[in-house]
Amino acid sequence: MARLYRGMRDFLPEEMIPREEITAKIKEVFRRWGYVPIETPAIELLETLLGKYGDEADKLIYEIKHKDGLGLRYDLTVPLARVIAMYGQNLPMPFRRYQIQPVWRAERSQKQKGRFREFIQCDVDIIGTSSPIADAEILAISAEILSNLGFERYKILLNHRQILRGLVNYAGFDEKNELFVLRSIDKWDKIGKEAVREELAEKSFKKESIDRIFELIEIDETNWNLLVELSKIDNQRVKNGVKNLRKILEYLSAVGVGQDVVQVTPRMARGLDYYTGAIFETVLSNLPSMGSLTGGGRYDDLIGMFSGKGKIPACGTTIGLDRIISALQELDKFPKAHTFTKVLVAQFSKALSNEALNFAHKLRSVGIPTEVFPEPKKLSKQFSYANKWNIPYVVLIGEDEVEEELCTLKDMSSGQQRVIHQDRAIKILLESINKK
RNA sequence: GUGGGCGUAGCUCAAUUGGUCAGAGCGCCGGACUGUGGAUCCGGAGGUUGGCGGUUCAAUUCCGCUCGUCCACCCCA
DSSP: OOOTTTOOOOOOOHHHHHHHEEEEHHHHHHHTTOEEEOOOSSSHHHHHHTTSSSSSEEEEEEEOSTTOOEEEOSHHHHHHHHHHHHGGGOOOOOOOEEEEEEEEEEEESSBBBOSSSEEEEEEEEESSOOOOHHHHHHHHHHHHHHHTTTTTEEEEEEEHHHHHHHHHHTTOOOOOHHHHHHHHHHHHHHHHHHHHHHHHTTTTTTTHHHHHHHHHHHHOOOOOHHHHHHHTTHHHHHHHHHHHHHHHHHHHHTTTTOGGEEETTTOOSSSSSSSOOOEEEEETOOOOGGGOOOHHHHHHHHHHHHHOOSSSOOOOOOEEEEHHHHHHHHTTTTOOOOOOOEEEEEOOOGHHHHHHHHHHHHHHTTTOEEOSSOOOOHHHHHHHHHTEEEEEOEEEOOOOHHTTTTEEEEEETTTOEEEHHHHHHHHHHHHHEEEE
């Protein structure tokens, strides 16, 4: 039986056409900000993949049953880090790259809304600068893309790993439990405060530590006030993080991203281990169950794990194409398309095949997407075909038309048709198609 | 991986407490309309009711297992 591995999808034309259009819009924004494309292989050595994301994520890497120790890439950031370690010397820094390719995750759960085992990530990263201008730029790009795609109610969540680590440390948690505590905190807005408290209590952490971290994380204030509150904490990491976020917020407004879409929150942590500085996600306030549409942050130590020669600072984000499309579908903003074809040239008879082919050729040479019905079937079949694929025009050159280089041009949406000279039909088609 | 819902024609779904219950609508194909689609009418093809096993005189209906699918949790894009 024909079937599909769970979590994998086929894309038929009605879905693929708008997918490509959305991808083109995303690419356009990347390029306008000066980013250049790269691609990397689907398969990486396991030694490249493992130990970068954290234990949880390592379990979700698809390993390939092969003696060389291989796996499918889990994201595009780690392959990028490998690329920079290998070719970085030849790339002028800062290096801005984008990359649009699928990644694979062996999700344990069955497929559900906005979650797949194979999905496309659109990554933008800027390598070789630790300036907060880079962080702000990445956020501005994320915001611009979401706006361009028609999202109105999105929110950029912004936090900082240094602040989180400082807080956890300041509250008295052991250094080695840091990541566990961070992940619990991350669930706050999903499972609620009490559930997080339970999760931490189960691990038998000190009650005063839990109480203390809750106090700090519960602060719910405007961005600037929150940063003022945090800066009062006597911890160098927290202070550094706050200073960094202030800069990012400042630069963000300079590149046109208003404070109203950004929300600084000490509760968002992100699950991947490699982040070192600012971290961010975007979510839709009217579709919270969808999870994040984009997510990223600064990872100043990751490239060094490959090159072994000191740090190369880096910052970037993933635009989740499949999440975006799922969200657009949920919001009824994902139009189904049928075909690119604008004109179907019907075939009247074998004797007139060349007439049809030649006219179609003329249309294509002026840029009009045109197809010829390949067999001289009954005209009702040919018109019905045009109708099913939503082809807006049908041209017919039959016995009555050939002699004087005429043709019948039919507008399928209105149903009106007229017999006119072939050259005139080309002109009319060109005009009407350029208008749309 | 844990908990729950569901699995009948390509799609959406019917079928009284197990007993002519294997059907409808839409779609598809053909025809009415041998130079015209989307309307209408007529006709047609398609199912071992997800699979395997059990209970029974009898199972789409009950039980067990399995596979698939959907939802929640976990995690993320």
